[in-house]
Every structure is written in structure tokens, then in C-alpha cells.
Amino acid sequence: MDAADAATSTETEASIDLLVVVLDTNPSQHVVRQNPQNLTQILEAVIAFGNAHLMQKAQNKLAVLSCSHHATDFLYPLPGRQVELRQVDGQYEVFSLVEKTVKQQLGSILMNAPRLSSPCESLLAGSMSMALCYISRLQRNIGAGVKMHSRILVITGSNECASQYMTYMNVFFTAQKLNIVIDTCALDKTLSLLQQGCDITNGQFLKVTQLDGLLQYLLWVFLPSPQMRHKMVLPPPPKVDYRASCFCHRELIDIGYVCSVCLSVFCKYSPICTTCHTIFKMPGPLPIRPKKKKKPEKM
Amino acid sequence: MADTKSGRYASSSAAISPLVQGPENLECKNFQEYLRTRQTPETLEKFYHYPPICLAVFRELPEIARQFVIRILFIDQPVPQAVVSSWGAQKFAKEQAEATSCLSALNVWRVTAIPGGLAAWELSPTFKKSVRQALMGGGKPWPMTNTLDKDSKPRDIPFLDSYAMSRWRCVLHYMVGTGGRNGGSDAEAISPDAVRILLHANLMKRDERGGISITRQGFQFLLLDTRAQVWHFMLQYLETCEERGISLPECLSMLFQLSFATLGRDYSSEGMSNQMLTFLQHLREFGLVYQRKRKECRFYPTRLALNVTNKDAATATTAADEERMQERGYIVVETNYRVYAYTDSQLQVAVLGLFTELLYRFPNLVVGVLTRDAVRQALRGGITAEQIVSYLEQYAHPNMKLVESAIQSKSCLPPTVVDQIKLWEMERNRFTYTEGVVYNQFLSQNDFVTLRDYAQSINMLVWQNERTRTMVVQKNGHDDVKRYWKKYSK
Numbered sequence: 083m084d085a086a087d088a089a090t091s092t093e094t095e096a097s098i099d100l101l102v103v104v105l106d107t108n109p110s111q112h113v114v115r116q117n118p119q120n121l122t123q124i125l126e127a128v129i130a131f132g133n134a135h136l137m138q139k140a141q142n143k144l145a146v147l148s149c150s151h152h153a154t155d156f157l158y159p160l161p162g163r164q165v166e167l168r169q170v171d172g173q174y175e176v177f178s179l180v181e182k183t184v185k186q187q188l189g190s191i192l193m194n195a196p197r198l199s200s201p202c203e204s205l206l207a208g209s210m211s212m213a214l215c216y217i218s219r220l221q222r223n224i225g226a227g228v229k230m231h232s233r234i235l236v237i238t239g240s241n242e243c244a245s246q247y248m249t250y251m252n253v254f255f256t257a258q259k260l261n262i263v264i265d266t267c268a269l270d271k272t273l274s275l276l277q278q279g280c281d282i283t284n285g286q287f288l289k290v291t292q293l294d295g296l297l298q299y300l301l302w303v304f305l306p307s308p309q310m311r312h313k314m315v316l317p318p319p320p321k322v323d324y325r326a327s328c329f330c331h332r333e334l335i336d337i338g339y340v341c342s343v344c345l346s347v348f349c350k351y352s353p354i355c356t357t358c359h360t361i362f363k364m365p366g367p368l369p370i371r372p373k374k375k376k377k378p379e380k381m
Numbered sequence: 382m383a384d385t386k387s388g389r390y391a392s393s394s395a396a397i398s399p400l401v402q403g404p405e406n407l408e409c410k411n412f413q414e415y416l417r418t419r420q421t422p423e424t425l426e427k428f429y430h431y432p433p434i435c436l437a438v439f440r441e442l443p444e445i446a447r448q449f450v451i452r453i454l455f456i457d458q459p460v461p462q463a464v465v466s467s468w469g470a471q472k473f474a475k476e477q478a479e480a481t482s483c484l485s486a487l488n489v490w491r492v493t494a495i496p497g498g499l500a501a502w503e504l505s506p507t508f509k510k511s512v513r514q515a516l517m518g519g520g521k522p523w524p525m526t527n528t529l530d531k532d533s534k535p536r537d538i539p540f541l542d543s544y545a546m547s548r549w550r551c552v553l554h555y556m557v558g559t560g561g562r563n564g565g566s567d568a569e570a571i572s573p574d575a576v577r578i579l580l581h582a583n584l585m586k587r588d589e590r591g592g593i594s595i596t597r598q599g600f601q602f603l604l605l606d607t608r609a610q611v612w613h614f615m616l617q618y619l620e621t622c623e624e625r626g627i628s629l630p631e632c633l634s635m636l637f638q639l640s641f642a643t644l645g646r647d648y649s650s651e652g653m654s655n656q657m658l659t660f661l662q663h664l665r666e667f668g669l670v671y672q673r674k675r676k677e678c679r680f681y682p683t684r685l686a687l688n689v690t691n692k693d694a695a696t697a698t699t700a701a702d703e704e705r706m707q708e709r710g711y712i713v714v715e716t717n718y719r720v721y722a723y724t725d726s727q728l729q730v731a732v733l734g735l736f737t738e739l740l741y742r743f744p745n746l747v748v749g750v751l752t753r754d755a756v757r758q759a760l761r762g763g764i765t766a767e768q769i770v771s772y773l774e775q776y777a778h779p780n781m782k783l784v785e786s787a788i789q790s791k792s793c794l795p796p797t798v799v800d801q802i803k804l805w806e807m808e809r810n811r812f813t814y815t816e817g818v819v820y821n822q823f824l825s826q827n828d829f830v831t832l833r834d835y836a837q838s839i840n841m842l843v844w845q846n847e848r849t850r851t852m853v854v855q856k857n858g859h860d861d862v863k864r865y866w867k868k869y870s871k
Contacts, residue, residue: 133516134451140440140688172432172511172520174641181518301451310444313473 097229099307100143100220101135102213103128105157106238107148107188110201112270113239113293120293124269127297128237129184132158133177134305145216146184148191149209149238151202156216157187204240206276207249210264214256221260232262233285235304236276239269244327244334247275254279263308267300269293274323274334281322284308288317329357407601407763409613413441417486419620424629425488426507431634433523433641435511438487445469446480450489450504454512459493459501523638524657525648536681538645541671545683548668549611550728553603556585556595557731572666582617597763603732604768606775611685614667627656635660639669639686647679710777716795718751723778735759736769751798756805766806770799816856817843823850828870835865 105128113120132144146157158180173181217232224230234257257264257279265285266276272289280287288303290296306314325334328349339348344358354361410418416425416438428434439447449468453460469477484490489508495501514520555571556579576593579585584599602610615636622632635657642648650661650672661680664670669686672679711729713721720737722729725745733739736759737749759769773794781793792799823829829850836842841858845851854862 130517137436137439137451137516138444138447171518171522172514173518174432174436174515175523175643176641177516178518298452298455301455305451306448310448313445313470313476314448315468315470 097231098141098143098224099135099139100145100217100230100232101132102145102147102217102232102234103132104147104149104206104209104213104234104236104238106150106204106206106236106240107192108151108202108204108240109192109195110151110198111204111239112241115201123293124237124239124296125185125188127300129181130297131300131305132184133180134301136176136180137174138305138307143220144180145213146180147209147213147216148188149204149206150191150195151198151204152196153191154205154209154212155187155191157184157191159183160187203243203245204238205246206236206238206240207246207253210234210236210253210257211249214253214260214262217262218260231307231309232260233265233308234262235265235267237267237269238273238276241271242273242275244275244332247327247332248329250275250279254282257283265304267304269296272320274325275327277320277322278324281319286311286316287320407598407613409605409609410616411441411612412437413483413487415616416441422488426505427630428633429488429505429507429511431630431637432511432515432520433634433637434630435508436515436641437637438489438508439512442487442489443476443480443483445473445477446484446489449480449484450512453490453502453504454509454516459495459503461495461499461501462492463499465502524653525635525638525650532647532679535647536645536671538684541645541681541683544671545668545685546607548666549607549685552579552614552667553610554728555579556599556603557728574663575666578614578618578621581621582614584617600732600735600762601764601768603728604735604764604772606771607685608689611667611669612689615689618663622660625659627660631657632660636664636686636689639664639682640689642682642687644682644684644687647681649678650680651678710775710779710781712773712776713778713781714751714773714794714798716797718798718801720749720751720773722747722749729776732772735762735764751802753805756802757809760806760809766802769802770794815843817853818856818859818862819851819853820862821849821851826850831869832862832866835869836862 105124107121109115109118109121113124128146132146136142136144145159148155148157160183171178213234217234221230221232254264262283263285264276264279264283266273266280266287268276268287268289277287279285285308286303288299290299303316306316323334325336326338326347327334328338329346330348330350330352333349335347335349339351340346341348341355341358341360343360344355346355346357348355353364416428420428428438439450442450449465452468453465466477466481469480485492488505490502490504493501493503551571552575555575576585579599580587580593582598583596584602585593586596588594602613605613619629619632619636622629631654650658653661661670661672662675664686665672665680667685668683671681671683711723712733713723715721720733722733723746724730730739730742730747733747733749736751736756738752738755739747739749741748756766756769760766770792774792777793820832823832826847829847829852833842833845833847833852836845836852836854836858839858839861841855841862843853843855845853
């Protein structure tokens with residue numbers, strides 16, 4: 083028993099933990115519009131959290147993506163050679179590299195972003211797909227006999243948009259298949275779609291109401307790796323709203339019509355499925371079929 | 382009067398043989414054990430002034446302990462113990478207790494009282510400050526990070542790897558004595574300081590003729606993988622560093638700083654004290670850092686120095702992070718216990734000869750066979766089966782790894798061979814040793830029976846023989862039995 087325990091513990095030691103943070107930097111988020119300083123505060127917390135993750139084990143890895151209304155960009159790591167950087171204070175050089183790179187990148191992205199005329203939704207699902215691609219690329223490159231545990235943490239204050247429903251679902255089920263855990267930290271609203279995603283992939287969903295304690299929340303709920311979460315007491319999973327969104331108006335519905343061929347969901351009846359172009363018959367009164375008479379068997 | 386002799390006694394009534402594993406075996410400590418056994422709270426506190434040491438200590442903690450530390454890192458008041466223990470799941474209370482005691486043992490946190498009379502945990506202020514500094518910034522920059530102008534001829538990683546390995550192999554070659562015999566070319570020589578460390582570590586000893594020869598521990602040392610060798614060697618070095626007048630915390634801090642450095646990057650030794658410069662020269666000799674000239678301010682840490690405490694970190698790098706430093710494997714093990722080693726190195730042959738019976742030698746190939754006798758000889762020398770297997774695994778020929786085995790196992794060696802080596806080891810562990818005291822030369826049978834029955838009644842009897850009137854009592858029961866005997870004989 084003890085030997086088995088020791089074996090599993092050494093195994094977890096020898097694995098790589100990859101954390102991909104998807105940070106919503108859309109300026110039309112409610113929290114940011116309220117007070118632009120909030121974004122700085124969130125950013126500081128995310129950087130500290132990322133560094134805390136790197137601090138856990140020497141072989142831990144981190145990636146940070148920014149997600150906006152028009153594009154998704156890598157904030158860390160950057161492709162190619164890293165920025166040449168010397169320590170300026172007592173901070174560990176790897177950590178200061180993360181901090182500098184993330185801030186620099188985000189600054190240039192925000193400066194070059196196209197002007198917003200009206201609030202736009204963030205392309206969260208797209209960013210998550212990008213994170214999945216990144217994870218699967220790293221997964222392919224690791225050496226034989228090394229395990230990699232990956233997870234995605236989404237930090238967003240955006241509202242949910244049902245228009246990305248299909249992409250979300252694809253992301254969730256891909257993640258589930260690849261054993262990637264999706265965690266979500268919602269800063270503003272309860273996001274039922276992402277909640278479903280966390281539930282599907284065994285991740286944690288947390289709604290933070292107070293931005294002041296953000297770092298402490300992150301460290302508490304999201305820092306333990308999914309493999310050791312059962313050893314810690316974490317907030318119980320909330321009731322998940324499993325409503326689907328309809329394909330015609332992108333609204334969450336309780337009862338709707340489902341295409342019998344491709345399983346698309348519609349809130350109203352339409353004679354042709356817009357996804358697979360199947361033609362349905364008009365629902366009329368059920369035709370009364372004459373009972374088939376049994377043919378007399380020939381001998 | 383019963384005569385008592387104290388001594389070690391084997392419960393299966395066999396005489397004590399020299400195969401009792403004494404303290405002469407090689408002990409390999411990890412960093413946490415090193416801190417726990419060697420350091421007093423005061424020295425630990427001194428260590429915690431250095432952020433690199435704190436970072437290394439943090440990474441050595443059990444994973445639950447790491448979570449606890451992180452969670453109270455940014456809290457300025459002490460946290461009640463009850464609150465901390467409520468963070469872990471009930472089911473893992475044992476693991477949690479271990480984590481808690483580990484944190485206390487390392488002086489990372491301590492108990493304080495908070496108003497209301499509750500016991501609370503408080504992180505050691507120095508530790509807290511240093512970790513915060515490493516994580517969030519602030520404070521003084523670590524030494525050796527001074528800005529350098531660009532190196533005109535920067536050294537790349539493959540160069541550093543080969544340099545490090547060649548330096549390190551020098552030390553190993555010296556140990557098996559091939560260095561001296563080969564005419565002692567310049568690259569093969571090692572400094573008196575290094576020799577002193579080898580002697581101190583008991584890896585080598587002075588023999589009667591005034592020469593230096595390798596010890597049993599030395600051979601065990603050779604069987605370790607490179608990373609473990611470096612770590613063990615550095616620990617021994619640290620023990621001698623007080624004698625040299627180098628401050629231990631500074632040394633340790635420097636070592637960890639190197640271990641957290643980025644491979645392939647140059648660092649500056651500007652502003653280092655003379656002691657640290659000496660230390661750097663020693664590290665240079667063992668191949669932990671590369672420096673072009675003694676006087677040059679620029680040095681490159683090599684892979685040997687990176688993550689010295691963590692041996693798993695090396696295996697768990699992604700392929701994108703360059704290929705491994707490991708020497709190419711050269712050993713093929715077959716299911717018929719034959720071992721083929723494609724090597725011409727004296728060192729490798731000598732090590733292999735420790736546990737195989739060598740059959741043939743060719744210019745580039747050695748053939749041996751793993752026999753019971755040869756392996757037992759090695760085991761008698763204090764080498765464990767685990768070490769033999771891991772050595773064979775570490776240097777397995779690349780083709781061994783390609784062989785598809787029907788049995789899914791992590792090892793690339795034939796399972797039968799691995800099992801057999803382990804069985805050979807288990808053969809030897811049929812004795813359990815109990816510390817005991819012999820009572821004999823009883824004057825009457827009655828005395829003997831009374832005392833024996835008493836010893837039996839308090840469950841302290843190990844062995845007895847009525848005919849010779851001899852009995853053995855466990856050592857901690859000796860006082861009781863003696864007292865009883867005095868009372869009885871009055």
C-alpha cells in the first residue's frame with residue numbers, strides 16, 4: 083500500500099503541469115468599463131498566480147493568452163527567442179521574465195487594437211481552441227515516458243454569448259477527450275456555458291464578486307493541480323444549467339425542436355434544417371395507418 | 382549469578398556476520414533530509430535570508446505543504462490552526478499531518494497564540510519576506526546578475542553539455558584510478574581540493590602505501606546517475622566549506638542561484654566576495670559552470686548545476702527544450718542474462734565488473750554475464766539491486782528502448798533479469814536483527830526457568846535454550862529483567 087502510494091507520488095513528481103491562462107482583455111467588459119484600473123489589478127493577480135504556478139515545481143509550464151473582441155494573442159511565452167532580461171530586483175529571473183513579457187505584449191496589443199464603437203463580445207471560445215492547439219502541440223513534443231497534465235483557466239468578466247455555442251461545445255468535448263481540465267473564474271456574471279464546460283471536464287467554476295481578493299481566490303481554488311484537488315477542500319460545484327442554445331436565434335431554451343438527422347436545436351419549427359438541409363414533413367395530425375393484414379402463408 | 386553480555390543478536394540464532402549493513406553504506410540525502418538532519422533552527426533562519434534558498438526549500442516541500450504556504454503567504458496575521466487544517470480534505474488527514482510537521486521541522490512556520498487563546502500558524506517572517514521577494518519582486522537583485530555586454534563568442538548549449546560531462550567524468554575517472562595511469566594528461570588531473578572532498582565523503586580512502594583508493598561507497602557512488610552524483614558530491618562539499626572559511630548560507634545560496642539559472646546564458650561574477658570566487662572556481666573544476674579564463678567575469682552555468690535538487694526535472698523536459706545531456710547508452714541486456722557493453726572506457730568496464738562476470742573483451746565491446754555469484758558479490762559490497770537495475774537502465778543502449786516488449790513495463794530491461802536481480806537481493810534478507818542482551822551461566826535450572834518465564838511474560842524474550850541455560854532479552858527489556866533478577870536472587 084505504502085509502496086504503491088510512493089510510486090504514484092513519484093509519478094506525479096515526474097510529470098509536467100501545463101497551465102494555460104486565457105485572460106479576457108476586452109475593454110467592453112463590465113468590470114473594465116466600471117473602472118479601467120480594474121484591468122491592471124486583474125493583470126497583476128494573474129501574473130502573480132502564474133508565477134505561483136511556476137514556483138510549485140521546476141518542471142511546471144505556463145502560457146498566457148489574451149482574448150479580446152477581435153483577436154487572440156499569446157502574451158507568454160513568445161515564439162522564438164525570449165526577451166533578453168537581467169534581474170533588476172530580488173525577483174527570480176524566470177518570474178520577472180513572465181511579468182515583463184506579459185505586460186509588454188498586452189500593452190502593445192491594446193495600443194494597436196481597433197477602436198470600439200459599441201460593446202462587443204469576447205471571442206472566448208476561439209481563444210480556448212487556440213489554447214487547445216497549443217497544448218496538443220506541446221503534448222506531441224514531450225519525450226517518451228513523460229506525462230503532461232494540462233489545464234486551461236479562463237478568467238473573464240464578459241457576458242456570455244450564445245452565438246459561440248457550437249464552438250464552445252466543440253472545445254469542451256475536445257478537452258474532455260484529451261483529458262484537459264477547464265477552469266473558469268467569472269468576474270462578473272454567472273456563465274452557464276462555461277459552467278457546463280467545467281462540469282464536463284471536471285474543472286472548477288468560481289464566481290468572484292470582489293476583485294480585491296482575486297489573487298487569494300485564484301491561489302485557493304485554481305492553484306492546486308487537478309490531480310491533487312481531491313486532497314483539498316474546494317468550493318462545491320454549483321448547480322449547472324444544462325440548457326442548450328438554439329441554432330436560429332442563439333438563445334438558451336428549455337424546450338425546442340431537434341433535427342432528427344444532425345441533432346441541431348431550434349426554438350421554432352422550420353421545414354428545412356439550416357445545418358444539414360434535411361427537409362421535414364409538416365407536422366399534421368398523425369395519419370392513421372390501416373392495419374396490415376397478415377398474408378396467408380403458402381404451404 | 383547470571384552473566385550478561387550486550388551485543389547484537391540475530392533472532393534466527395545465527396552468529397553475527399559482517400554482512401550486517403552498517404553505517405558504511407552510501408547515504409544519499411535529498412535536500413529536505415539534509416536540512417532536517419544537519420541544520421538547527423538558527424542556521425535555517427540564516428538560510429532564509431536568501432531568496433534562492435527559500436525557493437529551493439519551497440519546491441522541496443510536500444505538495445499539500447506548498448499549498449498551505451502559498452495560501453498564507455499574503456496574509457499578514459497568524460492563521461488559526463483549525464482554519465489551516467480545514468483546508469485539506471478529511472480523507473487525507475495523515476498526509477496533511479506529515480505536511481504540517483514537515484513545515485514545522487524546517488522552521489518554515491511556527492506556532493503562535495492569537496487573541497482568544499487559539500493556537501495559530503505564522504510563517505517565519507524571513508522566509509515569508511524572501512519568498513515574496515522571489516515571487517513578486519522588490520529587494521536587492523541576486524548577485525551574479527549584473528549586466529554584461531554581449532559575449533562576442535557566446536557558448537551554445539551542446540558545447541556546455543560536453544564541457545560539463547568531460548569535467549565531471551574527470552572526477553569519476555580519477556576515482557577508479559584510470560586518470561593517473563593514463564599518463565596523467567592535463568585534462569585528467571583533479572585538484573587537491575577535490576581529492577580532499579572525495580576523502581571526506583569516504584568515497585576514497587588513503588591506503589597503507591600512501592596512495593588513494595576507491596572505497597565501497599565510492600563504487601556505490603559510481604552507480605548513481607549523474608544528477609544524484611553531483612548532488613551528493615555538493616552536499617559533501619558544503620560540509621567541508623566551513624573549514625575553508627566559506628560561509629555555508631552564501632555557498633548554498635549561490636548553488637541554488639545557479640540551479641535556477643537559464644541554460645545557455647552568461648552571468649557575471651562581478652562584485653562577488655573572494656570566498657565566492659573560490660567557490661566558483663571549484664564549481665568550474667567539477668564542470669558545474671563554464672568560465673573561459675579564471676580571471677574572466679563571465680561564466681555560464683551548465684546542465685549539471687541546473688535543478689541540482691530535483692532529479693525528475695531533467696527527465697521531464699519537453700523535446701523542444703533540446704535533447705538530454707545523458708551520455709549515450711551503451712549496454713545491451715538480453716533475457717539470457719548476457720550483458721554486452723559497447724565501450725572502451727576503463728571506468729565503465731570497472732563499474733560493470735562490479736556486478737557482472739566479464740567473459741570477453743574486445744577493442745570496443747565487453748561481454749559479461751549477470752550471474753548469481755557476481756550479483757551477490759556486489760550486494761555483499763553494499764550495492765543494492767535497485768542501484769544495479771537503475772544503472773543498467775540509465776545506460777541502456779538506444780536500441781534496447783526500441784525493442785517492443787509484450788509486457789508493458791516502464792523499464793527497457795528484460796523483466797526476467799530485473800526480477801531475478803531483485804530476488805537475489807531478497808535472498809539475503811532472511812534475517813531480522815534485534816538488539817539484545819545475553820543471559821547465561823545460570824547456577825540452577827530453577828533460576829533460569831524463573832527468569833525466562835518472567836521475560837516471556839513481559840514479551841521481552843527473544844530466544845532461549847534450556848539445555849545451555851542461555852536466554853536473550855531485548856535491549857529495552859534488559860533493565861526490567863535485571864531488576865527482577867536482583868529482587869529474585871535476594
